[in-house]
Amino acid sequence: MLRTILYVTTALTLMASPVLAQEPLRLGGEVTGELRSGDEQLSSGEFVDTYEYTGRAGQQIGLRLTSDDFDPYLIVRGPGDFSEDNDDASDDDRGALLNLRLPADGTYRVSATSFQSGERGTYRLRLVGGSIAMPQTSGSGGNDGAAQVQLNPGVTRGELDRGDQTLSSGEYVDRFALPVRRGQTYDLSLSADGFDPYLMVRGPGDFSEDNDDDPARRGTRDSRIRFTAPADGEATVAATSYAGGETGSYVLSLDGRGTRPGVARAASETTSLRLGETREGWLSPSDSRLESGEYINTFVFDGRRGQRLDLRLTSGDFDPYLAISGPNDFSDFNDDADGTTDSRLRVTLPADGPYRIVATSYAAGEMGPYQLSVLADTGPTRAEPASRPDERASAGGRITVGQTVAGTLGSGDETLDSGEYVDTYRFTGQRGQRVAVELTSSAFDAYTILRTPSGEQRENDDGEDGTDSRLETVLTEDGDYEVMVTSYAAGETGSYRFSVNPSRGSARQASVQSGARVFAVMVGVSDYGGAQNDLPYTDEDARKLGEVLEREGVLNPASVVLTNAQATVGGVRSAFARVAAEAGPDDMFLFFFSGHGDQADTAVSGVEPDGRSESIVLRDGQISDVEMSGLFASLHTRLSLLVLDSCFSGGFARNVVDRPGVMGLFSSEEDLTSAVAEKFRAGGYLSHFLRTGMAGEADGDGDHLVTAGELATYLRRQFVREVDDVESETADGQRNYQNLVIDRGGVQVDDVILRLAAAETVSRGN
Structure with a gap:
């Protein structure tokens, strides 16, 4: 065990070295290297080669390091203090092996080194998607430790x-x-x-x-x-x-x-379509993707000059988006048709030749079956774009959210200081309104600049295909917004289409359902029945949190509040199991505790490097960080939140926030106590600010969605303002200050914690 701790320390020292050469490591690849004199060294003397791999949250990877010349040792460091080491893959195999589920997007550093200092020789390092099979011990049958490749x-x-x-x-x-x-x-x-x-x-x-x-x-x-x-x-x-x-x-x-049975697949490669044909297809994770994340199926239609087409894309599983492009720089697209979410395009083809028809979704990551029809357009001829009622605005004029306008950049327009021609539009917006500003052109590389009423500026160059511009944002104030329509390079001219439309946000945000989707177990203990000293307000922390969530309309009736004599070890375990069984993959699970926390000596390990395990103290016993990890492993929810307002609570982060979709909020670091928030008549500062944040104060942009990033930012700011000088101490009396611990693990900043009651009306307003 001591050996492992030494490696953790030295590896961290190495990673800080600014002179270390770090080579990229490819998924599914194998590199052959050599440890030799002159290589970088750990502070304990081992030679080391370091590689970089860019991974995604929730991704499963396997790493295998083997050598005939030395005893291999693997070290991996990554975002959010991620840390994993391995010496031997099994009792009979000196090769090092790690199967990991990555907690966050970002760069991971993989170090190939040796168990003993000074060892040299060649090695092989392999990285695969999925897991690598553990080598068998003697007598279990032949096995070369081959990867279970995807x-x-x-x-x-x-x-x-x-x-x-x-x-x-x-x-x-x-x-x-x-x-x-x-x-x-x-x-x-x-x-x-x-x-x-x-x-x-x-x-x-x-x-x-x-x-x-x-x-x-x-x-x-x-x-x-x-x-x-x-x-x-x-x-x-x-x-x-x-x-x-x-x-x-x-x-x-x-x-x-x-x-799906009975549904023909539309291949990622282009597929031919004929006039009058209806094709059933499926958007899936194996399809090609736009840069903005939408899955895409592509079809080719052999068209004739003057031919009028009626293209229709329908789906009950996602919001369809339809586009067509072809000869003479022809292009057109449609999101919603006839007051529905289905997509319809009526076009007249400008020339003979192949046309590319794209079936995709409005939001990134949407999947499911669809029907695409290519019909002859027999309806009345539509007016040309100049007379369309939604394109009446002129450059420099006002538009409304939901309007599309056509325009042209030309030599008579105003210019930016850097020489680009520019048209300017204005619209009235409200705080919390989510909009998408989109500029498309086949003549120039589109660029948009958005200015808020107070003068802040946001810019966007490339949209989904690299030359159009799409900027999605939440408006942060009421008033008039200005959008400058321009080009990426000076002197570019040509026609364009420009729109400001309501937006539903990212695919993750759009998929979060409103209503009573929070399944919570809320525990507070003030009266310890003589087993511990009593605490003021901690039972009220649990009750008040339940009241806030219920008032906001997000608390599911299956949720449970346990206080004082109810808050036994058996009672908490039973409540956790009952509520977890009710929560589904579209729901959020919350475990909240306010009360005493404790520490106990344990063996030093990679999980407990300080040799102490942490626990929450209930009326008749304790639940440790290890047991809490097992409880959270049973959840199958969209997102899970662990909130502990207790002494030493930060120690739970290492054990519990170790899987995708789990976020932890802890009132103190793992070796420090937490104070009672007397000034707020609360058992703890975290309890008080969690309630106010979830009641809406954490909704920084006013869109009635409290995201993981917004909640974390709000809590940190409140702790800096109110808890900065609150003293704390270790179990052996060393004095310090109370500090909040937040570990988002694989939860992204825009993942939604709560969708507040008024979200729907605000997001659709103009």
């Missing part, structure tokens, strides 16, 4: 050989990870010349299926499994042989990206 649509070539893992019956096997979604259908086939192929699939929902010979192709030995996933999760696909000991190369194919 299986992607298309063809994967591999080989069964005598160094592979084996099934218990002796067959060599390669395993692959396949992310699956409930209700989607997947088609797998395995073929080989040197052995009789055999496929196995194990997945979520206890799914299990094996196949020897493809039933649809008599006379072949190829294996095929077509299955529909019963639940979201990750399936394991095993490529093996019918008989033990068989070896040879194989081809494993995954047809497409998974479809």
Whole structure:
């Protein structure tokens, strides 16, 4: 254990070194390197090479470091004080191995080093998506520690050989990870010349299926499994042989990206469409994406000059967005049609040639089935853009939110100091209103500048395709806003379309439902029945928080408040289980505690480097940080929030905020006490400011959404203002000051904690 702690300390010292060369590490790749004299060194003398990998929150990766020359040691450091080390992959394997779920977006530093100082030699470092199988101990069968590599649509070539893992019956096997979604259908086939192929699939929902010979192709030995996933999760696909000991190369194919039964897939590559055809498709995570995050399916239509088309895109699962482009720089697009969220475009083609039709969504990340129809437009001819009623505004004039205008940048326009031509528009906005400012042009690289009534300025260059401009923002004040429509480079001219429309925010924000979506267990103990000294107001902290959430209309009736004699260990465990069982994937779970906290000596480890574990003190016992971690692991909610207003509460962050979707708020650092907030008649400062923040004071931009970033910012500011000089002390009497601890883990700043009651009316207002 002491060895591990020394490595933590030295690795942190190394990462601060400004002269360390850090090379990029690619997912699915392997690098060969060498530790040698002249390399960077840890302060304890070990040579080290460091690599960088840019990861995403919630991403599962596996790292494997092996060497024939020295005992390998892996060190990973990343955002939010993320820290993981490994010496030996197993009792019988000196190679180092780490399977990680990344807590946040950002850069992770992977250090390849040795267990002993001064060791040299070559090594191999591998990074894969998913997990790497743990090497087996002696007697468990052959295993080369191969990665369970993620299986992607298309063809994967591999080989069964005598160094592979084996099934218990002796067959060599390669395993692959396949992310699956409930209700989607997947088609797998395995073929080989040197052995009789055999496929196995194990997945979520206890799914299990094996196949020897493809039933649809008599006379072949190829294996095929077509299955529909019963639940979201990750399936394991095993490529093996019918008989033990068989070896040879194989081809494993995954047809497409998974479809609903009876729904044709629109491929990521372009697909032809004919006049009068209706195509059913599916937006899914395997599709191409726009830079702004929307999934996209692309089709090609062979059009004729003067041909009039009626294009329609409908879906019950997402807000459709339809676009077309073609010869002579022709382009048009549509979001909503006829008062619905469906998209419709009526266009007259300007020339013979191929036209690109794009089916996508209004917001990033939206998925689901759709219907795309290409019909002949037999209706009356529409007026040209100049006479459209929603394009009457002139440059320099006023527009309203929801209006689209057409204009032209020309040599007679005003110019910016840097030489770009500019048209200026003004609109009236309200604080909290969410808008999207969009400028599109096929003639120049669009650029917009937004100025608030008080003179603050926001700019945007590139939108979804790299040349259009789209700026989404929440208006921070009432009054007149000014938008300058211009180009990226000086002297550019040409026509454009400009709009200011209501916006629903990011895909994560738009998906958060209003209403009683907070499932909470709120615990406060003032009366300890003589087992501990009593505390003032801590029971009221729990009651008042429940009242605030109920008043705001967000507290689900399944929520529980436990105070004093009710707040037993058994009572809290039971309440947690009941409320957690009611909360679903669209809900937010909150565990709140105000009362005593405690510390106890424990073994020094990577989890408890100070040799002390923390706990909350209930009426008849304690719940430790380790047990709390297990409770939070049982949740399946959109977001989970742990709030502890108690002494030493910061120690819970390391154990609980270790998985995606969990955020922690703690009233003090892990070795310091917390004070009673007498001036606010509250058991603790965090309890008081949490209530006021969730009542709306944390809603900094006024859009009636309290996001993780807004709540964190509000609490920090209140602590600086009110708690800056509140003294605190350690368990052995060292004096310091009380400091708030916030750990967002993988929760992003714009993830919504609460959607307040008035959100709908404000976000749609003009």
